[in-house]
Amino acid sequence: MSNKVLHAVYDDDDTLLHAVKEVRAEHYHIEEVFTPFPVHGLDKAMGLEPTRIAIMAFIYGCIGLSVAVLMMNFIMIEDWPQDIGGKPSFSYIENMPAFVPIMFEMTVFFAAHLMVITFYLRSKLWPFKEAENPIPATTDDKFLMEVAVGDDQKKLTALLKKTGAIDITVQEKQE
Amino acid sequence: MYTFSKKLKLFSFALMILGALGLTYGFLSAPSNVEEAKAMVADAHGDGHGDIHEEITHHEADHHEEAGHDSSHDEHLLHQLQNKPWAALYVAALFFMMIALGALAFYAIQRAAQAGWSPVLYRVMEGVTGYLFPGTVIVFVLLVLSGLHLNHLFVWMDPEVVAHDELIQGKVSYLNVPFLLARAVFYIAGWNLYRYLSRKYSLAQDAVQGISFHKKNFRISAGFLVFFIYTESMMSWDWIMSVDPHWFSTLFGWYVFASMFVSGITAIALITIYLKAKGYLEKVNDNHIHDLAKFMFAISVFWTYLWFSQFMLIWYSNIPEEVTYFVTRIEDYNLPFFGMLIMNFIFPLLILMNSDYKRVNWFVVMAGIVILLGHYVDVYNMIMPATVGDQWSFGVSEIGGLLFFTGLFIYVVFNTLTKAPLEASGDPFIGESERFVY
Numbered sequence: 001m002s003n004k005v006l007h008a009v010y011d012d013d014d015t016l017l018h019a020v021k022e023v024r025a026e027h028y029h030i031e032e033v034f035t036p037f038p039v040h041g042l043d044k045a046m047g048l049e050p051t052r053i054a055i056m057a058f059i060y061g062c063i064g065l066s067v068a069v070l071m072m073n074f075i076m077i078e079d080w081p082q083d084i085g086g087k088p089s090f091s092y093i094e095n096m097p098a099f100v101p102i103m104f105e106m107t108v109f110f111a112a113h114l115m116v117i118t119f120y121l122r123s124k125l126w127p128f129k130e131a132e133n134p135i136p137a138t139t140d141d142k143f144l145m146e147v148a149v150g151d152d153q154k155k156l157t158a159l160l161k162k163t164g165a166i167d168i169t170v171q172e173k174q175e
Numbered sequence: 176m177y178t179f180s181k182k183l184k185l186f187s188f189a190l191m192i193l194g195a196l197g198l199t200y201g202f203l204s205a206p207s208n209v210e211e212a213k214a215m216v217a218d219a220h221g222d223g224h225g226d227i228h229e230e231i232t233h234h235e236a237d238h239h240e241e242a243g244h245d246s247s248h249d250e251h252l253l254h255q256l257q258n259k260p261w262a263a264l265y266v267a268a269l270f271f272m273m274i275a276l277g278a279l280a281f282y283a284i285q286r287a288a289q290a291g292w293s294p295v296l297y298r299v300m301e302g303v304t305g306y307l308f309p310g311t312v313i314v315f316v317l318l319v320l321s322g323l324h325l326n327h328l329f330v331w332m333d334p335e336v337v338a339h340d341e342l343i344q345g346k347v348s349y350l351n352v353p354f355l356l357a358r359a360v361f362y363i364a365g366w367n368l369y370r371y372l373s374r375k376y377s378l379a380q381d382a383v384q385g386i387s388f389h390k391k392n393f394r395i396s397a398g399f400l401v402f403f404i405y406t407e408s409m410m411s412w413d414w415i416m417s418v419d420p421h422w423f424s425t426l427f428g429w430y431v432f433a434s435m436f437v438s439g440i441t442a443i444a445l446i447t448i449y450l451k452a453k454g455y456l457e458k459v460n461d462n463h464i465h466d467l468a469k470f471m472f473a474i475s476v477f478w479t480y481l482w483f484s485q486f487m488l489i490w491y492s493n494i495p496e497e498v499t500y501f502v503t504r505i506e507d508y509n510l511p512f513f514g515m516l517i518m519n520f521i522f523p524l525l526i527l528m529n530s531d532y533k534r535v536n537w538f539v540v541m542a543g544i545v546i547l548l549g550h551y552v553d554v555y556n557m558i559m560p561a562t563v564g565d566q567w568s569f570g571v572s573e574i575g576g577l578l579f580f581t582g583l584f585i586y587v588v589f590n591t592l593t594k595a596p597l598e599a600s601g602d603p604f605i606g607e608s609e610r611f612v613y
């Protein structure tokens with residue numbers, strides 16, 4: 001087995017989606033697909049595992065909620081109780097309605113920010129990182145499918161041609 | 176074409192008969208004079224429950240008797256007990272009318288937005304809105320009966336009360352029986368006119384080439400939505416908020432709208448799943464159920480947002496006129512008031528949060544039933560505290576009202592469904608809807 005991969009370039013997301021399905025039906029291994037925008041249904045077509053970020057979002061939300069509760073309990077009840085609108089801050093539960101907006105906002109804040117950070121870590125993205133897409137056009141209007149070359153390069157090339165690829169190049173993949 | 180199964184028809188009739196019996200019992204057992212009313216309350220306390228709440232009210236009653244027990248208190252008690260079957264009837268009538276109206280608003284939004292995912296569900300929605308006409312007429316009749324002083328649901332309708340109440344006197348130019356009924360006729364006529372025309376155009380679209388009726392439907396739907404949001408808001412003041420004539424809340428119309436909207440969508444989802452299980456609606460699949468469940472989830476959260484916004488502002492500002500509304504509910508209606516939050520918010524939030532669960536039909540059914548019951552309790556909490564006060568209970572007349580209108584609703588809705596093919600085959604978006612992936 002060589003480390004060779006084929007880069008097939010497409011210029012339409014529907015064509016790409018069908019191509020992915022056909023290539024997978026022929027039991028070729030698709031290494032990666034580069035697209036300028038999220039293509040609906042592509043993850044399913046590529047057979048990627050469903051994302052687990054929703055579970056993390058729930059956990060992060062729970063953390064945010066707990067932080068808000070502890071924070072407001074410390075600030076408003078323990079550290080510096082005040083009498084606001086005739087409602088002295090003696091107990092958390094009795095003043096709870098006033099803290100609900102904060103609890104809500106902190107839940108959303110934690111869930112959103114930590115989710116983005118998790119996504120960056122998981123996708124190995126950081127500032128000044130060198131782009132991984134093989135051709136810059138995949139950030140503009142082209143779609144690129146990277147397929148591992150099996151035993152028969154000619155057959156694969158023919159298949160990719162048939163699926164509507166506008167350009168096919170062979171690349172040595174360096175690990 | 177859908178055929179109304181014998182079993183379901185029988186079931187709906189059984190519910191109606193049971194419900195009618197329960198309501199009749201409720202009306203017959205209501206006290207007719209002050210002595211009977213006092214005897215009923217004394218009986219209830221005399222049973223000697225170990226319940227703490229009972230003990231407290233007992234002591235309060237004792238206290239009142241010692242304090243001389245003025246006769247207006249007894250009169251008040253009599254009115255509350257006499258109101259109870261009426262209020263039970265009114266709550267149930269209002270709730271099912273709101274389901275139909277909420278579904279109509281949802282339908283109009285689909286039409287006005289020219290939604291691509293929902294046309295396979297149009298006939299189900301039209302079936303649910305089929306209840307709008309009987310539902311609104313029943314509520315109207317109840318309002319007329321209140322206007323004729325057959326009950327005391329609306330205290331401002333009683334000239335005796337108004338004579339001693341400056342706050343209501345200031346509102347008489349709006350809150351008077353003829354004007355209330357005139358407004359009701361206006362709302363009801365407008366809603367039913369839209370429902371009639373959009374149904375007619377929807378059926379006509381199946382038979383013609385081109386999209387002329389689709390366009391007509393689009394136009395009247397956009398117009399209806401403008402009409403609806405004004406009239407719905409005013410309806411909520413007239414038919415619901417005015418039972419507490421001293422109290423006011425500026426976002427009450429929105430709050431009631433959220434309640435009816437989520438109830439309507441839930442009813443659509445439940446009926447869709449039922450029809451699907453019976454082998455109809457071949458073109459409806461999990462993607463459509465998923466979208467309906469997303470709406471159920473989202474509008475449940477939206478309802479909670481409005482509930483809390485209304486609650487927190489009033490709680491924080493603590494203005495006596497406003498805050499009594501919640502004081503009554505928290506002291507006398509603790510269980511239904513907070514129970515409703517669990518049913519309408521916590522439960523759907525946890526059950527429907529996961530994307531996969533929204534595709535599991537029995538999960539949606541379970542969440543849907545709890546949401547519908549929760550919003551019945553919501554309407555109950557809107558009407559009961561002002562009409563029966565602390566004499567509330569969930570007894571024969573309440574269950575009777577709920578059963579009767581459930582039966583009537585099922586009968587009318589499924590009867591409407593038999594009137595036309597279950598697929599709006601002429602809709603220009605039917606193909607898109609069929610291929611829809613969430």
